[in-house]
Amino acid sequence: MNCDLQALANVDTADPDQAMALLQECTQALESPELWLWTIAFTIVGAVVGGLIGRRKKTVMRDVILGAALGPIGWIISLCLPAPKPAPACPACKQEVAVGDRHCRHCGAALTPSRAGGRGLG
Ligand SMILES: [Zn+2]
DSSP, X not given: OOSSHHHHHXXXXXXXXXXXXXXXXXXXXXXXXXXXXXXXXXXXXHHHHHHHXXXXXXXXXXXXXXXXXXXHHHHHHHXXXXXXXXXXXXXXXXXXXXXXXXXXXXXXXBOOTTTTTSXXXX
8 A cells, every 4th residue: 555645535435454554655755865855955955044144134043043944934024024123323432222221231321212222212
């Protein structure tokens, strides 16, 4: 018995042994090393191409995961997603500050709303 639609159409549903034999035949396809090699190769290629797409936007990790999980669909999603906004920087010391901070956590300089991202600072 082969694992194909012809065997599925001809299986005697009243005979559990026949149905079980067909199920066993079909699950043996999962044990094929060739199938796993193709799966692993496809995942690696997806991750590498995703990383190359992410390098431009500096979102390598996000795009590696998308490419590995979804393949070409992940690449398209990576290309469509916007690059994240750069974190705001302190005008005095140029260190990175959090959006919404009123004072720089590195030098204590007061941050104006526009320089700090303008969110949550009325
Ligand atoms: Zn500062």
